[in-house]
Amino acid sequence: MTRSPPTAMARALCCAALGLLLAGCIGQSPEQRAEADLGPEQPGVGTGPNHRPGQPCLTCHGPEHTPGEEVFVLAGTVYRRASDTRGLEGAEVEFEDAEGRSFTARTNRAGNFFVRVEQGRAEPRQRNNGELQLPWPPRFPLRVRVHGDGTQQTMRGLIWREGSCAVCHGGQPGAASNGRIYLEAHMPADAGGGQTP
Amino acid sequence: MSRHRLPLLSLLACALLGCVESKYESLAPLDAPLDADHYASHVQPYVALACASLDCHGDGGRPLRLYSELGLRLHHGLRPRAQGDTVEAEPLVAEELRRNVAAFRSLEPAHHAGDERLVLSKPLSRKAGGAAHVGGDLFATSDAPGHRCLQGWLSAESAGPDACAEALEGLGALAPGAASDAGP
Numbered sequence A: 001m002t003r004s005p006p007t008a009m010a011r012a013l014c015c016a017a018l019g020l021l022l023a024g025c026i027g028q029s030p031e032q033r034a035e036a037d038l039g040p041e042q043p044g045v046g047t048g049p050n051h052r053p054g055q056p057c058l059t060c061h062g063p064e065h066t067p068g069e070e071v072f073v074l075a076g077t078v079y080r081r082a083s084d085t086r087g088l089e090g091a092e093v094e095f096e097d098a099e100g101r102s103f104t105a106r107t108n109r110a111g112n113f114f115v116r117v118e119q120g121r122a123e124p125r126q127r128n129n130g131e132l133q134l135p136w137p138p139r140f141p142l143r144v145r146v147h148g149d150g151t152q153q154t155m156r157g158l159i160w161r162e163g164s165c166a167v168c169h170g171g172q173p174g175a176a177s178n179g180r181i182y183l184e185a186h187m188p189a190d191a192g193g194g195q196t197p
Numbered sequence B: 001m002s003r004h005r006l007p008l009l010s011l012l013a014c015a016l017l018g019c020v021e022s023k024y025e026s027l028a029p030l031d032a033p034l035d036a037d038h039y040a041s042h043v044q045p046y047v048a049l050a051c052a053s054l055d056c057h058g059d060g061g062r063p064l065r066l067y068s069e070l071g072l073r074l075h076h077g078l079r080p081r082a083q084g085d086t087v088e089a090e091p092l093v094a095e096e097l098r099r100n101v102a103a104f105r106s107l108e109p110a111h112h113a114g115d116e117r118l119v120l121s122k123p124l125s126r127k128a129g130g131a132a133h134v135g136g137d138l139f140a141t142s143d144a145p146g147h148r149c150l151q152g153w154l155s156a157e158s159a160g161p162d163a164c165a166e167a168l169e170g171l172g173a174l175a176p177g178a179a180s181d182a183g184p
Helices: A009-023 A031-038 B005-017 B021-025 B036-048 B096-107 B144-152 B158-172
Strands: A074-079 A091-098 A102-106 A112-117 A131-134 A143-148 A151-154 B082-083 B087-088
Touching: A074 A091, A102 A112, A102 A131, A131 B158, B036 B096, B036 B144, B036 B158
Parallel strands: A112 A131
Antiparallel strands: A074 A112, A091 A102, A091 A143, A143 A151, B082 B087
């Protein structure tokens, strides 16, 4: 039995599929695409608790896609002012979950905090690198208050399901973003005004 | 004018005159027209906190897209702004309210009625007869204030407003128009 030579059409389809594969259109999940969209690490900042301030942490630290190895339930970055380029160290992010349990995370020197569930722990434990370990997963919805340096902001809405603060508080304020989480609402007249946390 | 151009121009004129839009709007599956004023005054404040956050139905990619003062806005200019040490939320504009009402209306298959309505059954606990809802159970039973708030509006009952206020209070969060306690 002899095999007939591939037709020009079959060859073209093979080439197109190969091209798509090489271009990354096949074999990349939505989570991988979201990870790629975050771009490279900041120069001089390695992976770790201080990296990627202001980005949606659970993109790589979520339960379904964890190239960052550790799974966070909540994580974000706090700034003193909306216009700051560096996060605020030592800010306290106070949560209350649907069962009335309160817990507070403290930001590290990049302004980042992240909350992990550590089974077997009796009490929440804050570490110096911005990590808060909880003995139980918090139950949504959550209420949030941020304070530091004698200033505080209370989020007027509730967090219903999203663990990455930056999903709703990413980058510049816009139709679908409240902008960064910050403590001081007052802005100099020439700074263009701040946005609500 | 050629035979082919006439239907095309008619369609275009129809669209410009709003005929296409009004035909679409007339597909409202609910028995009674929804009261937009009732929605704006009583239902929206509750919906804004319970449903329309940016991580739920304020996400433009999800079904039942809902606008709210602190959530999704029609454009950037409506985002709340800092005024001194406080942050002032911009009230919803008429078009945002209209779209919210349209979103609720378009969610309902024509044959649904009463508690079958998706907007009531999705957030209702499955133990109480509700349907699956990625956002979880908002109503433990159909007697929950939030359920009665929405049900009252959808069925044009007078009991709605009190239930909406009760539901809003039950969430225990600051209302969108309230001043933040930011300060030095």
